[in-house]
Amino acid sequence: MRYTPPNLPQFYVTAPQPCPYLDGQIERKLFTALQGGDSQRLNDALSAQGFRRSQNVLYRPSCVDCSACLSARIRVADFAPSRSQRRIIRKNGDLDRAGTSPWATEDQYMLFRRYLDRRHADGGMADMDMFEFAAMIEETPVRSRVIEYTDAEGALTATCLTDVLSDGVSMVYSFFDPDATSRSLGTYLILDHIEIAREAGLPYVYLGYWVPGSQKMAYKARFRPLEIYLKGQWQDLTDPANVATGPQPVQMDRIQDQVAAIQLPDGNV
Structure with a gap:
């Protein structure tokens, strides 16, 4: 179904489907297309309101009876790595980082396939072929970079597709050597993207969605200070165990009201 306030981008709602994070829940997304010369500003504005990018689409969960998926970002200026995180930084000190334009390579795809086969063999991307992988990397109407990490022998060890926003970097998708x-x-x-944002003078690293109750997403809460987008505003995640985001259908705004509340780049609502 389409929702289009006058003279504004068109917003759509996906058909309901099983949630990939919480058993027994049904997922639905609100989304709009990224196209034209204003794509970068739209990506900036909507990322700051809990949206994520996938190729030329911006989306945000809009489930009927659940609000568990919360956009999360790290506040770079106040971040200090824990003892275990400092060990991880030292352990990977031999890796070289290089940023390139968003262009898919065979080495990337081979690493991506190994990662999926070992980590997400039953996931929604498990059957992605080289052409679909290339589309994921290359079909971006915004400022994106592919960050590659190679070891001392020059072997590709990790890759992250990263968007550069006006207020941070957004980790769109990452994969790495599963061995x-x-x-x-x-x-x-x-941790390295926190350093990238710090070097660029950007205040946030956007991590996608943190989902309380999902083991897949639990690791994100280990990066503090972490902010979550809850009830229309960013707020510190102080106690992950006490974030109330379970089924609450009477509290969910109508899609029309959700769309009307979105702040667009020109300042109009």
């Missing part, structure tokens, strides 16, 4: 378990590469990529 290098001792490196804790998933954690390291986040």
Whole structure:
């Protein structure tokens, strides 16, 4: 179904489907297309309101009876790594980082396939072929970079597709060598993106969605200070165990009201 306030981007709602994070829940997304010369500003504005990018689409959960998926970002200026995180940084000190334009390579795809086969063999991306992978990397109408990490022998060890926003960097999708378990590469990529944002003078690292009750997403709460987008505003995550986001259908705004509340780049509502 389409929802279009006058003279504003068109917003749509996906058909309901099983939630990939919480058993027994049904997922639905509100989304709009990124197109035209204003794509970067729209990405900036909607990312700051809990939206995420996938190729040329911006989306945000809009489930009927659950609000558990919360956009999360790290406040860079106040972040200090824990003792275990400092060990991970030292352990990966041999990796070289290089940022490139969003262009898919065979090495990336081979690493991506190994990562999926070992970590997410039953996930929604498990059957992605080289052409679909290339579309994920290359079909971006905004400022994006592919951050590659190579070891001392020059072997590609990790990759992250990263958007550069006006107020931070957004980790769109990352994958890494599934055999290098001792490196804790998933954690390291986040820690290094904090450093990337700090070097660029950007205040936030956007991590996607944190989902209380989902083991898949529990790791994000280990990066403090972490802010979550809850009830229309960013707020500190102080106690992950006490975030009330369970089924609450009477509290969910109508789609029309959700769309009307979105702040667009020109300042109109």
